[in-house]
Amino acid sequence: MKVTILIALLLSLPAPLRSQERKDDGKxxxxxxxxxxxxxxxxxxxxxxxxxxxxxxxxxxxxAVNSSHGxxxxxxxxxxxxxxxxxxxxxLSQDVDTLADKGLLRPDWASRxxxxxxxxxxTIIFVVRKGNPKRVKGWDDLVRExxxxxxxxxxxxxxxxxxxLAAWGHVTLNGGTEAQATDFIKRFYQxxxxxxxxxxxxxxxxxxxxxGDVLVTWENEGLxxxxxxxxxxxELVYPADTILAEPPVAVVDKNVDTNGxxxxxxxxxxxxxxxxxxxxxxxAGYRPSNPEVLxxxxxxxxxxxxxxxxxxxxxxxxxxxKKFFADGAVFDQIYLTR
Numbered sequence: 001m002k003v004t005i006l007i008a009l010l011l012s013l014p015a016p017l018r019s020q021e022r023k024d025d026g027k028x029x030x031x032x033x034x035x036x037x038x039x040x041x042x043x044x045x046x047x048x049x050x051x052x053x054x055x056x057x058x059x060x061x062x063x064a065v066n067s068s069h070g071x072x073x074x075x076x077x078x079x080x081x082x083x084x085x086x087x088x089x090x091x092l093s094q095d096v097d098t099l100a101d102k103g104l105l106r107p108d109w110a111s112r113x114x115x116x117x118x119x120x121x122x123t124i125i126f127v128v129r130k131g132n133p134k135r136v137k138g139w140d141d142l143v144r145e146x147x148x149x150x151x152x153x154x155x156x157x158x159x160x161x162x163x164x165l166a167a168w169g170h171v172t173l174n175g176g177t178e179a180q181a182t183d184f185i186k187r188f189y190q191x192x193x194x195x196x197x198x199x200x201x202x203x204x205x206x207x208x209x210x211x212g213d214v215l216v217t218w219e220n221e222g223l224x225x226x227x228x229x230x231x232x233x234x235e236l237v238y239p240a241d242t243i244l245a246e247p248p249v250a251v252v253d254k255n256v257d258t259n260g261x262x263x264x265x266x267x268x269x270x271x272x273x274x275x276x277x278x279x280x281x282x283x284a285g286y287r288p289s290n291p292e293v294l295x296x297x298x299x300x301x302x303x304x305x306x307x308x309x310x311x312x313x314x315x316x317x318x319x320x321x322k323k324f325f326a327d328g329a330v331f332d333q334i335y336l337t338r
Contacts, residue, residue: 029062035085037072038198043284071198072158086265089249091158094317109250118246119272120286126237127215138239139170143187149214150206153195166243169313186334220285241306
């Protein structure tokens with residue numbers, strides 16, 4: 001009872017007062033801010049709550065984990081603009097590299113946790129309406145004139161950049177030239193009536209506003225929608241080839257050292273790799289990095305014919321940003337001249 005009251009009091013205090021109680025001496029109550037990307041709201045709510053209970057039971061310390069969500073690129077810009085994240089759990093390693101380039105965290109961030117600091121993976125799939133009336137099976141179907149689909153803008157979201165690279169790789173990694181890939185991408189985005197800023201917005205456009213024949217999105221977003229609505233409303237389609245997503249996590253060194261929260265922040269990210277957290281990850285529709293946990297959920301996570309990496313498609317995320325998504329790059333060239 002006393003713990004519940006203490007947590008409530010801490011969360012009711014204005015931010016300047018809460019910040020005074022963030023000294024991480026192993027016992028003092030503190031609050032962590034996790035800045036994350038759009039679809040992870042449910043995931044990090046569950047993990048944050050479980051981590052807080054575990055910390056209380058094992059250390060006697062009261063920890064609250066607050067989360068902020070939005071398009072991965074937009075969240076990165078928010079942290080650069082002064083949002084005091086203790087940890088970031090973003091969609092793309094490129095976004096964390098951007099923070100490192102600005103001195104907010106160490107350049108070796110990816111080596112500080114297992115699997116290049118990616119506690120889970122995901123991929124891009126298609127969500128279609130009941131019965132798949134347009135018979136959409138793969139990427140080539142999305143450029144048909146009788147099909148329209150919804151996906152976020154590559155200028156703001158993480159999944160949307162993976163969508164772009166998956167479509168590009170579908171051409172270039174199957175024997176096509178870059179000229180053919182450019183033509184494919186141009187026709188691809190001509191079939192998108194609405195470019196939202198993030199994955200959750202695109203899901204709303206497709207599921208609630210009933211726009212588009214297909215939602216091209218994260219696997220976890222498709223699984224969430226399927227659980228909530230049922231197969232009588234939507235179906236999931238796995239293309240024969242698609243892209244591997246490896247969302248990274250990192251401690252924001254500059255902020256935790258200022259806030260005095262390094263110990264709790266590192267413990268929170270380390271917790272993501274525990275078997276307990278990996279099961280939460282799987283239940284939320286993300287593919288656990290722990291192979292044993294992943295192997296327990298074959299019906300949730302079917303095998304995919306071919307998963308290609310960002311490195312195979314573009315060399316690196318830095319190369320992809322420069323070539324495809326920077327101002328005046330390929331996406332702007334094909335989209336602004338539609």
